Amino acid sequence: MTGEGFAHERKLAAWNIGIAIVALIIGSWFGPLQLFEHAGLDLYKYLAPGIASYYQGLTLHAVLNALIWTTFFIVGFTTLAVTYTLKRPLRYPWVNTLALILMVVGLLLAAVPLLLNMATVLYTFYPPMKADPLFYIGLTLVVVGSWVAGYGFYFTLHAWRKENPGVRTPFLAFATILNMVMWQIATLGVAAEILGLLLPWSFGLLKGVDTELARTLFWWTGHPLVYFWLLPAYASWYGMLPKQAGGKLFSDTLARLAFWLFLLFSLPVGLHHQYVDPGVPPGWKYLHAVLTLTVALPSLMTAFTVVASLEMGARARGGKGLFGWILKLPWKDPSYAAQNLAMILFAFGGIGGITNASYNVNLVIHNTIWVPGHLHLTVASGVTLTFIGILWWLLPHLTGKKLFSPKLALAQAWTWFFGMILMSNSLHLLGLHFGVPRRTALGAAPYNMPEWRPFQIEAAIGGAILFVSLILFIIVVVGTVFASKPVEKPVEMPVAEALEDPQLTPAWLDRWRPWLAFVAILMIIAYGPLLYQLISAGQFVSPGFKVW
Amino acid sequence: MTTEHLHIDPAEKRWIQVSILVLVIFAVAVGLTGFVMGFQVPLPEQRVDPALITQEGPFAEPGLRELAPGKYEAYILSQIWSFVPNEIRVPQGATVTFYVTSKDVQHGFHIQGTNVNVQVLPGYVGKMTYRFDKPGTYYFFCTEYCGLGHQAMYGRVIVEP
Ligand code: HEM
Numbered sequence: 001m002t003g004e005g006f007a008h009e010r011k012l013a014a015w016n017i018g019i020a021i022v023a024l025i026i027g028s029w030f031g032p033l034q035l036f037e038h039a040g041l042d043l044y045k046y047l048a049p050g051i052a053s054y055y056q057g058l059t060l061h062a063v064l065n066a067l068i069w070t071t072f073f074i075v076g077f078t079t080l081a082v083t084y085t086l087k088r089p090l091r092y093p094w095v096n097t098l099a100l101i102l103m104v105v106g107l108l109l110a111a112v113p114l115l116l117n118m119a120t121v122l123y124t125f126y127p128p129m130k131a132d133p134l135f136y137i138g139l140t141l142v143v144v145g146s147w148v149a150g151y152g153f154y155f156t157l158h159a160w161r162k163e164n165p166g167v168r169t170p171f172l173a174f175a176t177i178l179n180m181v182m183w184q185i186a187t188l189g190v191a192a193e194i195l196g197l198l199l200p201w202s203f204g205l206l207k208g209v210d211t212e213l214a215r216t217l218f219w220w221t222g223h224p225l226v227y228f229w230l231l232p233a234y235a236s237w238y239g240m241l242p243k244q245a246g247g248k249l250f251s252d253t254l255a256r257l258a259f260w261l262f263l264l265f266s267l268p269v270g271l272h273h274q275y276v277d278p279g280v281p282p283g284w285k286y287l288h289a290v291l292t293l294t295v296a297l298p299s300l301m302t303a304f305t306v307v308a309s310l311e312m313g314a315r316a317r318g319g320k321g322l323f324g325w326i327l328k329l330p331w332k333d334p335s336y337a338a339q340n341l342a343m344i345l346f347a348f349g350g351i352g353g354i355t356n357a358s359y360n361v362n363l364v365i366h367n368t369i370w371v372p373g374h375l376h377l378t379v380a381s382g383v384t385l386t387f388i389g390i391l392w393w394l395l396p397h398l399t400g401k402k403l404f405s406p407k408l409a410l411a412q413a414w415t416w417f418f419g420m421i422l423m424s425n426s427l428h429l430l431g432l433h434f435g436v437p438r439r440t441a442l443g444a445a446p447y448n449m450p451e452w453r454p455f456q457i458e459a460a461i462g463g464a465i466l467f468v469s470l471i472l473f474i475i476v477v478v479g480t481v482f483a484s485k486p487v488e489k490p491v492e493m494p495v496a497e498a499l500e501d502p503q504l505t506p507a508w509l510d511r512w513r514p515w516l517a518f519v520a521i522l523m524i525i526a527y528g529p530l531l532y533q534l535i536s537a538g539q540f541v542s543p544g545f546k547v548w
Numbered sequence: 549m550t551t552e553h554l555h556i557d558p559a560e561k562r563w564i565q566v567s568i569l570v571l572v573i574f575a576v577a578v579g580l581t582g583f584v585m586g587f588q589v590p591l592p593e594q595r596v597d598p599a600l601i602t603q604e605g606p607f608a609e610p611g612l613r614e615l616a617p618g619k620y621e622a623y624i625l626s627q628i629w630s631f632v633p634n635e636i637r638v639p640q641g642a643t644v645t646f647y648v649t650s651k652d653v654q655h656g657f658h659i660q661g662t663n664v665n666v667q668v669l670p671g672y673v674g675k676m677t678y679r680f681d682k683p684g685t686y687y688f689f690c691t692e693y694c695g696l697g698h699q700a701m702y703g704r705v706i707v708e709p
């Protein structure tokens with residue numbers, strides 16, 4: 001997949017991914033600052049008045065990293081994965097161009113209040129904290145832009161299916177488009193929250209909001225959001241990494257089945273973020289707990305298939321023994337190594353995730369700093385380090401320039417790995433043993449206790465290592481784009497073959513309508529009666545507050 | 549084989565079966581401990597109007613009330629950036645039912661080392677009960693970002709031997 005004849009697609013991808021990288025670089029560096037602050041080294045005083053507080057920094061950190069870096073990267077990556085594997089350009093290129101414009105305008109609009117400290121509401125923007133209307137408008141445009149990008153992909157798939165009757169959709173196109181479909185359904189919640197409640201309220205048309213209704217709509221989106229980040233990483237692990245390791249996709253059938261299960265079960269689970277909410281009856285919470293445990297199943301399937309695929313590659317490269325083959329994986333290839341390290345961290349994140357999901361067990365760690373400990377193993381490592389690994393073939397592919405320094409890129413991956421281990425280990429323990437709260441400038445907290453210090457120092461050391469990792473990341477990216485030599489032969493997108501001909505995969509795994517109908521039924525069951533109850537008993541009484 | 553079929557490797561099939569079994573066990577376990585043994589998450593209690601709570605109802609005079617020997621209820625009002633009251637004293641073995649709500653933005657109420665953990669929402673009252681069997685100081689921190697002074701918002705339950 002050399003990308004020849006895909007000039008427009010490459011340009012779109014380059015813009016999306018370029019913006020994503022800038023967001024990651026700006027957003028991430030607040031991370032170490034936060035850890036230093038907890039350990040007693042407050043660097044925010046040097047940032048004032050540009051950055052007014054820990055909380056403005058934290059808002060920027062999560063919005064730029066978790067919302068902007070991920071969404072732009074995913075749209076860019078999906079553009080290439082879809083068109084290259086379908087071997088056809090976008091059906092309506094202008095649709096995807098429009099999508100990019102909407103997303104960029106949204107980002108710029110939201111950036112104004114974020115940078116002016118007029119939207120220091122964290123990335124969850126829970127009412128009745130009230131941000132400047134521009135913040136809500138900007139976010140909405142980013143989301144709508146990502147919908148439009150999705151439509152561009154659906155049109156393209158539709159055209160391809162007409163041109164190729166009876167042919168199974170190539171796995172990577174299938175997986176990345178499924179992710180966009182899931183996202184479309186997922187974001188209906190936050191769209192309803194913003195358009196129905198927050199925007200009219202921030203313009204003064206609505207006197208108050210109902211906080212529980214707003215939270216429930218937010219988490220309708222908030223949990224599948226994490227699967228929106230994760231599924232493209234999984235697509236790379238299933239559909240690209242085996243090729244990079246010299247193997248094949250172990251089971252095309254189960255890979256597709258896993259993705260369908262994700263479509264079904266990553267959506268009706270939002271209430272597992274609301275176990276401690278006072279306005280949701282326990283039966284609903286428990287239903288979502290059970291559905292959440294169900295969505296662990298396709299992840300467990302993924303673990304098996306991906307490890308089996310990589311093992312095949314390693315054995316083909318001469319690997320032997322029960323575990324000895326692991327050494328024969330292409331550890332020297334930074335693109336591979338980053339993604340494999342990402343997987344290892346993600347596996348621990350998954351185990352912690354089952355704890356979080358477990359209904360009453362959640363009471364022990366809910367809203368403690370255990371949670372950022374968890375989410376840095378998942379989104380900030382499993383996903384982000386995978387995307388970084390993808391960049392190490394994608395940047396040479398797009399720019400025609402060699403990866404600037406494979407050694408530094410490898411060092412970037414390993415420093416990220418060890419930095420995150422130190423940080424997340426100590427955050428988990430602080431949350432579990434001491435109930436240390438999250439989202440808190442702990443260095444300034446009167447209750448910060450001496451027993452917490454050793455852990456906070458461990459985390460800050462992790463933060464310092466991550467800071468180094470970030471600098472390495474910047475060097476490799478900037479070096480590749482601006483200072484590297486041209487590649488001798490074009491770098492291609494890696495696409496793994498399946499062990500078995502995909503044509504043998506049952507046709508029901510390549511049909512959309514029945515699965516979408518099933519999604520609709522599940523969502524109506526999981527949310528219908530509850531939302532009806534919350535809306536009909538809604539009390540729109542909370543006026544807005546600006547408390548930062 | 550040349551026709552389409554759902555092919556699953558035997559080892560993978562076993563893996564999937566074991567995975568399902570483990571997940572079912574988890575689901576049943578949390579269901580039983582929650583709904584039968586009473587390790588329950590916060591239950592919906594009542595609605596209030598955040599504009600009126602400081603004037604009428606139990607939150608007009610928040611604090612601890614003894615219902616019977618060893619049985620208490622505690623009304624805790626959350627506001628930027630303090631809990632009212634921020635200290636309560638009970639004897640060892642006391643069972644306390646906490647009622648919490650907010651008069652402004654969202655807050656969090658989590659008593660260190662216990663299962664008492666409630667998202668505090670204006671307009672809603674959260675309720676949780678706990679028996680303090682060990683003497684000592686139990687801190688509660690505000691666990692939801694509530695603005696610039698969030699890190700200063702905390703209180704304690706002192707359990708006297
Ligand atoms: C350079 C490495 C990073 C470090 C050292 C770091 C550190 C931290 C810390 C200490 C917190 C907790 C702050 C608090 O609760 O008060 C946090 C929150 C968070 N981080 Fe990171 N982070 C890093 C990279 C990332 C990346 C790459 C992502 C996502 C792609 C990310 C997403 C988040 C999110 C979503 C939160 C939660 C924000 C909230 O509670 O509102 N972080 N980070």
Ligand SMILES: [Cu+2]
Pocket residue numbers: 627629654655656690691692693694698701
């Ligand atoms: Cu608070």
